[in-house]
Amino acid sequence: MHVTVFGGNGEVRPDTESLRTWGEIGLPVEPSDENWWSLGPTGPCGTDSEIHVWSGDGPPTGTPHSDPRWVELWNHVEMRYRRLGDGRLEPLPRRVVDTGMGLDRLVALVQGGRSVYDTDRFRPWRRLLGERWQLDEQLLRMVCDHLRSTVVLLGDGVRPGNTGRGYVPRRLIRRVLTTLWRDDDSRSLSELPDELVTGTLRHFRLPLDTPVRQVLRDEQRRFGDLVRRGRRVLGRYRGRPLTDGDLHYLHDTHGLPGDLVRELHVPG
Template identity: 60%
Template structure:
């Protein structure tokens, strides 16, 4: 089942149940939003989760591209990507959590053909402030799905203050043996769908007050689900990476961890560029710069003659097309090559600076600040240059 088929099945299933499809936004939050990038499908909907009426109604569904810089260090494992697509549904003060979970179970087992015996759920166990999520627990017990009760793992918040509430997560077994143990004890249980019962707002003092309406917010990572449905061992093996796996090995011989990082970071840089962001020294631009330079660092580690100019045009075009972006692929390629030239010059200058007697000793925090402020050398780059020695 291809990712496009999964997305279509998901959206049509919820449209048949009264949800209106809303257009996913770009990676760029609206003006005034403090975050750099859209990190989840619910992010653009925050005002409506807080009580503002949505023009499309109280039941919504969409496909949203997201970027999470918090996952950068985890890229390379089987389940994390920097840029990914999130399938999402919302009840804005309409139905409650058990209805959402029932639909989720039916879609996974009937609509997508998943064996119910490969599912496991987790449910909020309750604490001194809020009680156990007994309604979700009862729903899963009635469906015959095993349940693990947790506290911190099943409480969702979007930060230290703001909307929050208990959640119930659905896990799919990825092992090649019959399922055993529980999601917190065995990482072969892969989280695929989170249903948040967003009922509270946390205040500055940590107290909880009811939201004006009781919402349900769900999110399902499409590439993660696709890899499991397609019988693949990681998100990097699902169909959205087909051109990357087919074409990149022809130009660069890479081990598996490096290949995953290169595919993820270049693909992410293409998508962010497709939404109009260019490399820079701060903010969103620095995220693009960091992505490209991490790729160049690992490529040049084994062969300094490698160039992003060798990247096949097909992978750029495929990525822009998949994310429905109208940016000229040639413009994206020029961005990559310009950043490559800038980074090459910076590396050369950095080697010359670090060769000075002053910096031959172990570097202190004052040295790192000086190298950044005076010579434009970030500490991660200084660390990379020191590893070359």
């Protein structure tokens, strides 16, 4: 293992206490100005310790900053501050430690993989979908991740919709379809193998009678109709770039989301 801690910046001093503590435990440790966690532009934030594990085949070499085979597995965030709207940091009245570990990353490391896509949970997805759809590695990973996540959401009772949690599976499905249809619009989610659906539902102990195929079929039909309508409407805008006003009009009047419009639009 190898640890990195906050090395300081113009606002906050180096986390010398964590540096000393990890060293006393006997782990190699180095400071880094990247060891800072925040919830967003404003809100709770603070320094963190990041625990990395070696994923290479041979003995460990270098550090997490010099060798990508060091994989961050765990971190400890010391919530010491609140970032205000004007950019200033305000000390929190009560400090806490927020700690988290990547379970999928742990599985990958235990199974000797370089990423979560090398685990026994993803290998069947990559193999079977890779045989059906010729995609580069990055797109194949995205399709596997999105479809697997969709199966879990459907099994947990979430149904696609335009608002709330229902928007999550709808976005996932439509991003997959946009990717699949980019090179071949005959591709269909009906090609999703049964063993991937049932295996995922069984693994997460979800109802095996979840109507995954019916939902995917309905969503594909809806999205196909939307794409065809979008192509007709966007024909009026061919040859010129779209403005923000155009995007708002296409969304509010025709129900065309911005990412789909950008995918279909031919500016020149």
